[in-house]
Amino acid sequence: MSIGPAGSASGTAHTDITQPPVVRIRGGAVAYAGQRVLSDVHLDVVPGDVVALLGPNGSGKSTLVRAILGLVPLSSGSLELFGTPITRQRDRARIGYVPQRHTVGGGVPATVEEIVASGRLARRPLLMPWLGSADRGVVTDAIATVGLAEKAHAQISTLSGGQQRRALIARALAGEPDLLVMDEPFAGVDVANQEILTRTLTKLTSTGVTLLIVTHEIGPIAALVRRTVVLGHGRVAYDGPPTPSVLRRFAGADPDPHSPPAPEPGDSFGIVG
Template identity: 50%
Template sequence: MNDPALRLAGATIGYGDVAIVRDADLTVRRGEAVAVLGSNGSGKTTLSRGVLGLATVLGGTVEVLGAPVGRLRERGRVGYVPQRHTVSGAMPATVREVVTVGRLPRLGLFRRPGPRDRAAVAEAVAAVGLADRLEDPVASLSGGQQRRVLVARALAAEPELLIMDEPTAGVDAASQAALAGVLARVSAGGTTLVVVTHETGPLAGVLTRAVVVDSGLLTYDGPLAGAGAPAGPDCHHPAEAAGRPARGYSLDQPRPAPDAVRVRDGSR
């Protein structure tokens, strides 16, 4: 339990032979609440995807909860809320059914949910303030409420580390405030938070540390108040600026940062 939640040492992360994040050194202690900041295309989402095993570690070391990335045996120890606004409105599923999906890493392939699993789902839904909507179709919820369903889905696995990509994007101020309250409670319970975002305002009372990614390099690591905020029109995702729905990871990746390099035969 004394191991860091995350440890990167000289880590280079990318796609194929294209390095997006380069030579990253970062340690996140258990229980910390950290913002990963950067403008669109800076590499901040690639950093989080490398930690999740969804992007390739091309060099250096990435460890998650004391294990090399991709080798953590209990996948439920890491929760993830992806970068998208809502659950699909066409999904004919209830809140309970969607959140139960988050319990699968704890269940394994063949075990059916038992009383402990059902209790974890109910607790996760209550934690995001939707206990009274447990049996409602997700399509009947507002965008902000659907966003909270995705958070509950991640919380259902009872993760030690929760990684979130743009959790406040595209939802109204009331929903942002509700989410901030949820994360404050989660953080107070000891869960490590890593939040990839371009706007820290709604979560400023929760996040205490910031890491800034600029053109694939970590350029700042310190108190949130000293990080500043990415400025300019590129700090928002293009789909958001155009009023189109977000499409998940593809908004940020796999576009290389301006000075991304290719890695071949172990050299850069």
């Protein structure tokens, strides 16, 4: 059994522009208490894409993610998920989300397997919340995918922060998402766990899972990222390939530390700070 979207096949990762965009936003705006946080956002994320969402603190990244997840409404504009307007979206299980916090449990005793199994419930009928053998197979596979098979029956509270982070990813994978949204996946994670997370994400891209990653630390996954979307003052300031100057300025990465920074075509961000 392989972790990935239903019906996907293993192989070389690629985007699929023949299918509706996984995410399509046109003129999107979000306001809190009458104050605009996002303005006139246009964004397409196509199946199989690997997008890094960058920008300074306060640029609107978290708000954009919350809008995509349906947690905050657009005040104007339109949002479609998998070709369906969000107001008619009924298949939220196709989206997996890994929040920014890198610890889980909240003091409640639970094993890694139990935490990951909770991510499977979204795929179960409302009146059939228990997990069958096929569900448990997916849970086992998700735990193995993030390299925690030996910790499956361990209490989540006994794991390191990096291992707990991997358990959160496994929980999202248990829902077999077509889109995986991750908020700062490498925050507070040591180098060894960063390497394991990177291998996990590489494996996911080979199955066709679409990745949208909010990050200030793109270094570990620089080879995976195909697009960078930079937000500034609630607007899309840049949408294009991960050029060296974009990575230097917004992702703490320098692909060639021996070469001095140089302006590049299309790198007029218009962002202060």
